[in-house]
Amino acid sequence: MYKRLLAGLLAATLRVDTLVARVYPDDFNPLYYTGGLANLFLTVLVLSGIFLFLYYTPSFDQAYTSVQFLTLDVPYGQIIRGIHRYSADGFMIVVLLHLFRNWFTERFRFSRDEPWISGMMLLTLTGFIGVTGYMLVWDQRSEALVAMTANAAAQVPLVGGWLRHALFGGTGLTDLLLPRLLFLHIGPAVGLYVFLWWHYTRIRHPKVWPPAVWTLFALGFVVLLTGLIPVTSQAPAVVSQRPQTLAIDWLFLTPYWAMRFLPPLVLIALAVVLIGYGLYIPYQLPETRSELGLKDSGVAQVIDANCTGCELCYYDCPYNAIVMVPSPNPGVTKAAQARKLRAVILESRCVECGICVGACPFEALELPRLLQKDIHEKVLSACQS
């Protein structure tokens, strides 16, 4: 069932690709650069966030006025604030595209579970950062969000009270609330970079930046939105009266909208289940190559005698599965006599793609069950038939 669904989704994804490819050449297909676009938006968010941080005062009586001052009186403040808001939306959109694209094209297979899992954590952190960002403005929406979140957190069995205290510094509105929220906005944003490092460790030459055309287009679109729909605060929060309405940002605040229909505890359980399922996705299809109908060629092996330590495989391995280590002895062939290094395969990272084999001009790498000899035999029989 799931397999058939995934096959259908893969077909649909590739169909979308061919449609986009009619407009853009392959190298500029924006769907191939969702990760790079996310990194672009994240960079914009960090830079504009630093600017906002310089003006923000995390206290009940000054938070709202400092944001208003920033928006109305500081030169370009309105624009920077808008860029921060709309980049966050753009970030969420491309992150979700990235998630679904890599899911549907099965890019979680073999040893690629670690980028997937770190990606799920990045997504969770992103949602959290987005919500705390809306709380910092301290308008009526912020107050409603804080009240709803605190209420929901307190209902979690066993750890509820502790959770609420950890998030908001105690019951009710304490003086700790806004400084703590400011940290909960910026701290996880730093955490994003920790998880990004994990996201990238198994990837050689990650596409961290989209092509210049798309960089300019994304930035231009954000600035255009900033001008067309200026970001404003709602009325300031009044502690004595609970706000009645909640303006929803669908990308970040959908759970709060859902609280109208579902009890908070159900929503929290749903979130846990969704995140748990997300972490489980790479292990849901533990198929070996033969089960996929592919030849099981085996993990690439270095032929020590031939390795010249030239590092070509090391540069080309897409999964960082090859490291160069100091060579204790020279190789056997003439070209390998003067080597200082030799290649070593990290077998747990190898996906058996054989790109290192194609990279090696010295025949020092082979897939154990698909040797150069086998390829030669196939070529010869093809030529003789």
Next chain:
Amino acid sequence: MPELADRPPSAAGRRGPKIVGFLCDWAVASQGLVRDDGTMRDLPNVTLIKIPCSGFTRPAWLEFALRNGADGVFVCGCPLGDCFNRYGNNLIGDRVEQLRRRLERQKVNPERIGALFYGKHAGAAFVDAVRAFSDRVAGMPGPAFPPRKPAPAAAGPASAAPRTGPAAQDGQAGAPAGREGT
């Protein structure tokens, strides 16, 4: 057509030129395209060899095929930018370009070596591209490599040998002799 008699039979065979293709497991789905012996259903002169990723192909294997009687070789990978293994198709695209330049210096028509990029469900477009490639190769005279027996022709590959590296040379060792006429 008197000059046809001079040509070795490989290029002017009844079924068209002999073409060897390396097909990535993740690119065009081969079900329905390929017979049991690896030849393509619509183009019996094309034999496909399945490989785990287009980047797995050693350029030396393409040259090996050309030296052993193939009139054209190509590699097919996923669309550029969408390689399942991230960069395999970009890498093989570059390597095919390098091989073309190298073989052009050895008087081999670079159009005999192709790099195609088609996605899993683009079977029809892939067949069309292979047919176009096959037709193009069919129009080229003679075998891919000039026969080695005459002395002046042998000087060409030998002088270019150091460029290919000792290992690539090993890969071709024993291959060219004797099979040129097939």
